[in-house]
Amino acid sequence: MVDGWRSDAFYEARRDELEKRVGPRRFKHSLGVSETAEKLARVYGADETAARVAGLLHDWDKGYDDPGILARADELGMELDAELAAMPRVLHGLTAAVALGRAFPELPPEVLAAVERHTLGDAGMSDLDMIVYIADALEPGRKGKVVEKLREKIGEIELRELFLEVYAYWVQLIMERRHPIYSKTTEIWDSYMPEQEVYRAEANPDPIPYGRP
Numbered sequence: 001m002v003d004g005w006r007s008d009a010f011y012e013a014r015r016d017e018l019e020k021r022v023g024p025r026r027f028k029h030s031l032g033v034s035e036t037a038e039k040l041a042r043v044y045g046a047d048e049t050a051a052r053v054a055g056l057l058h059d060w061d062k063g064y065d066d067p068g069i070l071a072r073a074d075e076l077g078m079e080l081d082a083e084l085a086a087m088p089r090v091l092h093g094l095t096a097a098v099a100l101g102r103a104f105p106e107l108p109p110e111v112l113a114a115v116e117r118h119t120l121g122d123a124g125m126s127d128l129d130m131i132v133y134i135a136d137a138l139e140p141g142r143k144g145k146v147v148e149k150l151r152e153k154i155g156e157i158e159l160r161e162l163f164l165e166v167y168a169y170w171v172q173l174i175m176e177r178r179h180p181i182y183s184k185t186t187e188i189w190d191s192y193m194p195e196q197e198v199y200r201a202e203a204n205p206d207p208i209p210y211g212r213p
């Protein structure tokens with residue numbers, strides 16, 4: 001029998017809580033992300049349970065409206081810079097990671113990191129981070145030609161390559177929808193480019209390897 005956060009009992013209890021925290025559409029999306037993340041973990045050799053749990057929990061705080069999520073960040077004692085404070089839509093990943101870590105201390109840091117990074121992405125994302133990020137975009141409820149094409153690439157291309165394709169697609173979508181672009185987006189993108197890898201290796205004799213949690 002499996003105990004703690006890996007157990008079916010933990011998953012089912014969080015799933016039932018989530019159903020009360022978000023609307024039915026978001027709840028269905030979360031189950032889709034959980035399923036897709038588990039599948040991606042199987043395909044790419046990552047921790048399937050961690051992926052399933054992180055996928056389920058990634059939108060834990062998505063039920064708040066804009067003033068609500070700002071108040072939530074404040075309550076959690078999070079210091080937001082002016083840019084993030086002006087982008088309430090992306091904050092739910094950050095607040096969820098903090099809140100879940102406090103409410104369920106048994107959740108490992110890698111699961112919380114994947115929840116935290118699912119909106120903005122980051123440099124040096126782990127396989128699990130990338131899996132949840134990709135699953136958020138490609139779960140069965142997401143429609144469209146681009147999404148379908150990307151879905152077909154699961155298992156056909158490397159995880160990092162699939163992540164970059166999904167990341168590029170999201171940045172484009174943000175621009176098309178006339179939303180603000182997070183200022184660290186190019187920095188994050190460049191951190192995955194081989195040219196920058198060489199540059200960083202030269203600039204820093206002890207570079208941080210990619211994939212570090």
Ligand SMILES: [Fe+2]
Nearest residue numbers: 058059062119
């Ligand atoms: Fe989200």
Ligand SMILES: [Fe+2]
Nearest residue numbers: 029058059136
């Ligand atoms: Fe989501």
